[in-house]
Amino acid sequence: MMANDNGRTASDNRNPSVLEASAYTHEAKRVRRIIAQGGNPSELLDGHSWEERVGIDPIINRRVFELDPLPSPAQVLGELPLTPEDRQLVIESRDELRDVLHGRDDRLLVIVGPCSVHDPQAALDYARRLSAVREELEGDLLIIMRVYFEKPRTTIGWKGLINDPDIDGTNNVKKGLLLARRTLLDVLGTGVAAATEFLEPTSPQYISDAITWGAIGARNTESQVHRQLASGMSMPIGFKNATDGSVKAAIDGCITAAQRHTFFGINHEGRAAAVETLGNENCHVVLRGSSHGPNYSAKDIEAAMTQIRSVMPPDSACAHGLIVDCSHGNSGKDEIRQAQVVREIAQRYAAGEQGITGIMMESFIEGGNQKPAPLDQLVYGKSITDRCIAWPETDALLHELAAAVRERRARA
Numbered sequence: 001m002m003a004n005d006n007g008r009t010a011s012d013n014r015n016p017s018v019l020e021a022s023a024y025t026h027e028a029k030r031v032r033r034i035i036a037q038g039g040n041p042s043e044l045l046d047g048h049s050w051e052e053r054v055g056i057d058p059i060i061n062r063r064v065f066e067l068d069p070l071p072s073p074a075q076v077l078g079e080l081p082l083t084p085e086d087r088q089l090v091i092e093s094r095d096e097l098r099d100v101l102h103g104r105d106d107r108l109l110v111i112v113g114p115c116s117v118h119d120p121q122a123a124l125d126y127a128r129r130l131s132a133v134r135e136e137l138e139g140d141l142l143i144i145m146r147v148y149f150e151k152p153r154t155t156i157g158w159k160g161l162i163n164d165p166d167i168d169g170t171n172n173v174k175k176g177l178l179l180a181r182r183t184l185l186d187v188l189g190t191g192v193a194a195a196t197e198f199l200e201p202t203s204p205q206y207i208s209d210a211i212t213w214g215a216i217g218a219r220n221t222e223s224q225v226h227r228q229l230a231s232g233m234s235m236p237i238g239f240k241n242a243t244d245g246s247v248k249a250a251i252d253g254c255i256t257a258a259q260r261h262t263f264f265g266i267n268h269e270g271r272a273a274a275v276e277t278l279g280n281e282n283c284h285v286v287l288r289g290s291s292h293g294p295n296y297s298a299k300d301i302e303a304a305m306t307q308i309r310s311v312m313p314p315d316s317a318c319a320h321g322l323i324v325d326c327s328h329g330n331s332g333k334d335e336i337r338q339a340q341v342v343r344e345i346a347q348r349y350a351a352g353e354q355g356i357t358g359i360m361m362e363s364f365i366e367g368g369n370q371k372p373a374p375l376d377q378l379v380y381g382k383s384i385t386d387r388c389i390a391w392p393e394t395d396a397l398l399h400e401l402a403a404a405v406r407e408r409r410a411r412a
Contacts, residue, residue: 032170068174070173070174070177070270071174071177071178071270072268072269072270073205073206073266073268073269073270074268074269074270076177076178076181076206077206077209077268080178080181080182080185082185082188082209082210083185083189085188085189086185086188086189086210089188089191089193090188090193090209090210090211090212093142093144093193093212094212094234094235094236096142097109097142097144097193097212097213097235097236098236098282098317100142100357100358101236101282101284101317101320101321101357102315102317102320103320103321103357105142106405106409107139107140107141107142107405108140108141108142108349108356108357108358108359108401108404108405109141109142109144109323109357109358109359110141110142110143110144110358110359110360110361110398110401111144111145111146111195111213111323111358111359111360111361112130112143112144112145112146112360112361112362112363112394112398113126113130113145113146113147113148113195113362113363113364114126114146114148114362114363114364114383114388115146115148115327115362115364115369115383115385115386115387115388116148116149116151116160116161116383116384116385116386117147117148117149117160117161117180117183118158118161118167118372118375118378118383118384118385119375119378119380119381120161120179120182120183120186122364122365122380122381123147123183123186123187124183124186124187124190125365125381126145126363126364126365126381126391127145127186127187127190127192128190129365129391129395130143130145130190130192131190131191131192133395133398133399134191134192135191137398137399137402140401140402140403140405140406141398141401141402141405142358143192143398144192144193144194144195144212144213145187145192145193145194145195146195146196146360146362147183147184147187147194147195147196148160148195148196148197149161149162149176149180149183149196149203149207150162150163150196150197150198150199150200150203151199151385152197152199152217152219152220157372158372158384158385160176160199161176161179161180161183162176162177162179162180162200162203163176164176165179166374167372167373167374167375167384168374177203177206180206180207181206181207181210184207184210184211185210188210193212193213194210194211194212194213195211195212195213195214195215196211196214196215197214197215197216197217198214198215198216198226198229198230198233198237199217199220201225201226201229201265202265202266204229204233205266205268208233208234208235209234211235212235213235213236213237213238214230214233214235214236214237214238215237215238215239215240215286216229216230216237216238216239216240216253217240218240218241218242218243218288218290218328219243221239221240221241221242221249221250221253222242222249222252222253224256225263226253227252227253227256227257227261228256228257228261228263228275228277230253230257230280230283231256231257231258231259231260231261231277231278231279231280232261232275232277232278232280233280235282236280236282236283236284236317237257237280237282237283237284238283238284238285238286238323239251239253239254239257239283239284239285239286240285240286240287240288240325241285241286241287241288241290241295242290243290243291243329244290244291244292245289245290245291245292245295245329246290247285247287247295247303247304247307247308248307250285250286251285251307251308251311251312251318253283254283254284254285254312254316254318255311255312257279257280257283258279258280258281258283258316259279260276260277260278260279261275261276261277261279262274262275262276262277263275281316281317282317283317283318284317284318284320284321284322284323284357285304285308285318285322285323286322286323286324286325286360287300287301287304287322287323287324287325287330288325288327288328288329288330288360289325289328289329289330289331290329291329292329293329294329294330294331294341295329295330296324296326296330296341296344296345298348298353301322301324301353301355301356302355304322304355305319305321305322305354305355308322320357321354321355321356321357321358322355322356322357323356323357323358323359323360324341324345324356324358324359324360325359325360326338326341326342326345326359326360326361327360327361327362327386328386333386333387334387335362335367335368335387335388335389335390338361338362338387338389339389339393339397342359342361342397342400342401343397343400345359346397346400346401346403346404347404349401349404349405349408350403350404350405350407350408350411351408351411352408352411352412359401361389361394361397362383362386362387362388362389363388363389363390363391363393363394364381364382364383364388364389364390364391365380365381365382365390365391366379366380366381366382366388366390366391367382367387367388367389367390367393368382368383368387368388368390369382369383369384369385369386369387369388370382370383370384371384372384372385
């Protein structure tokens with residue numbers, strides 16, 4: 001397997017117990033075979049379930065088959081740890097990000113990368129390309145790579161690398177968790193900081209130590225569970241406007257996440273725990289358009305910032321500015337239109353428009369997208385979720401954004 005820029009291969013620091021945990025147990029395979037044949041595992045498997053032993057088998061888990069326990073977060077982090085260089089990158093990039101969000105650093109934040117990671121090797125390939133540009137433009141742009149493993153769905157569809165790493169419906173979550181963490185380690189090894197969307201309330205325990213920026217998506221921005229989760233995260237979190245366009249929902253998320261909370265969760269040993277948080281003062285709003293159309297115009301941004309500043313402290317990250325997601329509803333998920341949106345934002349930023357702290361764009365090695373399928377059936381480096389801007393165009397856009405920052409400074 002290829003080594004990353006730290007000289008570490010994806011197999012380094014692995015204990016056999018974690019590797020074995022990535023495969024289904026013999027019992028889990030039996031359950032899957034029975035289901036595939038149309039049988040009922042609870043009727044055909046030997047032995048008694050714990051529900052039977054405690055006398056509640058007729059009334060719970062009637063539609064659940066518990067296949068395999070997951071390794072604990074402590075086990076995974078202990079056996080797939082960050083290197084000292086990784087930890088320093090996370091620390092420094094989070095500090096830089098906070099400075100940008102609060103206006104202490106005049107660089108433009110750019111969160112860029114694949115809509116979702118489905119091929120770890122292609123993600124590492126992309127990270128290496130991005131690393132070179134990041135280093136070249138670091139005086140003007142704070143570049144963080146999208147490394148998204150969980151995909152929210154309006155109805156059904158591929159739910160991301162963690163949920164279904166083989167892209168074949170087998171849903172080997174254990175394998176997905178480990179693969180996601182290895183991918184993050186490899187990306188950090190190129191010197192690029194990582195961003196992700198937090199969807200499942202348990203998965204952050206396995207990967208959040210490697211994340212510099214987190215997102216709460218449009219479908220979850222009103223969720224109490226996700227607002228509480230954000231209140232305990234160690235990095236800045238962006239709340240996207242709701243799918244109907246409501247900016248208030250995202251603002252309410254920032255307000256809520258800034259407070260202390262106590263809620264159900266798990267600790268690093270995987271045990272149920274009451275989680276008590278201190279609150280996250282580095283939350284902010286992301287405008288991503290809506291089912292009604294785009295919301296990235298100067299008028300939209302001014303209106304959003306007026307609404308934000310009417311309720312948020314003036315020294316907060318949220319009140320300083322917002323992030324524009326150039327994909328999703330702001331471009332109709334069309335990569336050609338998305339590039340046009342990026343260029344329009346660059347021009348307005350160069351001219352001195354206020355309220356824009358950063359942008360997001362979806363980009364991969366190849367442009368467009370393709371239908372999900374096992375890796376050997378796919379075009380390398382092409383999205384299986386939303387349409388992405390191709391790398392050559394991405395490279396050009398990053399340089400245009402950096403030039404916009406320089407022009408803005410010259411006007412000041």
